[in-house]
Amino acid sequence: MNNPLIPEDRGEHEMFWVSLQPHLLSRGYKLRPRYDPEWTPSWTKPGGKHRGFYEDSLRGGAKLLDGIRISDNMKVVFKPVATSSDELALAILLSSPKARADTRNCAVPVLDVVDIPGNDERVLMVMPMLKEIFNVPFRRVGEVVEMLEQFLYCLQFLHENNIVHMDFCRYNLMMDGSRIIPKGWHFCNAYSHDGVSFASAFEWNDRWSVRPVQYYLIDFGLSRQLQDASTRVVGDWGQDRTVPEMSFEIPSDPFKVDVYQLGNAIKEYVAAYTGLRILDPLIENMTASDPVKRFTADQAVLYFQERKAKWSKRAMKSRIWKKGTPFKRRFMVKYRGENPITV
Structure with missing residues (x-):
């Protein structure tokens, strides 16, 4: 849990990613320290300097967030999409072995699709960070x-x-x-x-x-x-x-x-x-x-x-x-x- 003595620095839109951090970790993906449910801002620790000196002061977005694929340390990006969307269907189609075999296809590949616990309407597409x-x-x-x-x-x-x-x-x-x-x-x-x-x-x-x-x-x-x-x-x-x-x-x-x-x-x-x-x-x-x-x-x-x-x-x-x-x-x-x- 967050330390009640430390003012919450994360925006409401970031708490979506905080809630997913344990699940993503279980699926082999690591988010930045800022999105750990137990996070304590570096600049609030004893001897801390201005927040601008610390990486965990950087806020992520509501629509996209970066992470690391633990198996090979690859930087990736997560994007929530509707399960019923054309975007997801096309992403899967263009990432298929048949589509990737065509060298003209430079659509960003989808590396993985991760479920969102308790949500049947959206999933996370995992793509390389470009x-x-x-x-x-x-x-x-x-x-x-x-x-x-x-x-x-x-x-x-x-x-x-x-x-x-x-x-x-x-x-x-x-x-x-x-x-x-x-x-x-x-x-x-x-x-x-x-x-x-x-x-x-x-x-x-x-x-x-x-x-x-x-x-x-x-x-x-x-x-x-x-x-x-x-x-x-x-x-x-x-x-x-x-x-x-x-x-x-x-x-x-x-x-x-x-x-x-x-x-x-x-x-x-x-x-x-x-x-x-x-x-x-x-x-x-x-x-x-x-x-x-x-x-x-x-x-x-x-x-x-x-x-x-x-x-x-x-x-x-x-x-x-x-x-x-x-x-x-x-x-x-x-x-x-x-x-x-x-x-």
């Missing part, structure tokens, strides 16, 4: 091309199986960061290995030096598997509200919506970095305002393949920079080995 792609700078053209290629093939794979994601947007594009950041990163602090150290101490490798990098598509909460490719939908959906045909009255082609969303997500990177103009023609065709004129996933893949065949190794190795990066900082990165995480 890294947001925008939290680590791109350094070369080929790094962006590698990412785009994997997501294009994944889009094609999904559409071949009549699956529409409906939120193929920036915040759902992730990567395996294990080789990029060998020391790992904290779930609550993207630029810290342990959650409390400063970003200046954060060590990472650029993607080019550890390629290939595996990318993943997450969050199938709005996704569905359609009966056939002629199905149309209405409403607003996903993070990207710029989809031209989005409407509550006029049905839209959800496959073309996916294409637009991915194209627009990549467009953000082209706009944010120098040296990525070679992707402009593809992006223009993926984000055409008229969905009839917009590429299908197959057309996007074919166009990409044709363009890629003409790009030289030298072009792929060319450096790119976030726009506005000062010349001095570029020089220090290129010739002096500096590797700031924010540039």
